Amino acid sequence: MAPRRRNTQQRALIEAELADCRGFVSAQELHARLRQGGNPVGLATVYRNLNDLAESGAADTIQMSGAEQLYRSCSDEHHHHLVCVDCGTTIEIGPEHEEWVESIARRKRFTLISHTIEIFGRCPDCRRKLREQELAAAN
Known part of the structure; x- marks a missing residue:
């Protein structure tokens, strides 16, 4: 089992933004949404937290044909x-x-x-x- 990551302000922002999405989104789409909202979260931080959320069961993932992995709050x-x-x-x-x-x-x-x-x-x-x-x- 992966080590549990701390609940940081950036993680909370990522979780909240993911919960506001209508459907599945890529890490890059979520990163762009966060930046547009004035939240300077790094792309690597978004990927890391999305993967942690998926591993913990707090996010679903799918792989669309020819696309990167997509995430959704669930x-x-x-x-x-x-x-x-x-x-x-x-x-x-x-x-x-x-x-x-x-x-x-x-x-x-x-x-x-x-x-x-x-x-x-x-x-x-x-x-x-x-x-x-x-x-x-x-x-």
């Missing part, structure tokens, strides 16, 4: 995500399919240790914008 309960591939909006969804996951593991003779489910798609706002763009291009 709840303490086991959950999964719906993630918009366009804007990054993320919705936590409950573990409704735990029995399904366990049955697959049993059928394949696996001992289930853990699992992560991310469902990628488009949110209603992005679908609407895409339709509007398609209509404008057709005219």
Whole structure:
């Protein structure tokens, strides 16, 4: 287990900014948001604290295709995500399919240790914008 880091003012700023994000963000995006807000936190500090938050379970991480690791503040309960591939909006969804996951593991003779489910798609706002763009291009 990794050593527990001290709660510093910079860590508190990083946690608060991450909690204000609508969806998953990269360390660089979070760093830019902090700097725009007048908080001169170093990029290495942002990366280190995000990794610590992920290790402790206070942040979720995903790896989008061809992108760097992304982070999101999360709840303490086991959950999964719906993630918009366009804007990054993320919705936590409950573990409704735990029995399904366990049955697959049993059928394949696996001992289930853990699992992560991310469902990628488009949110209603992005679908609407895409339709509007398609209509404008057709005219």
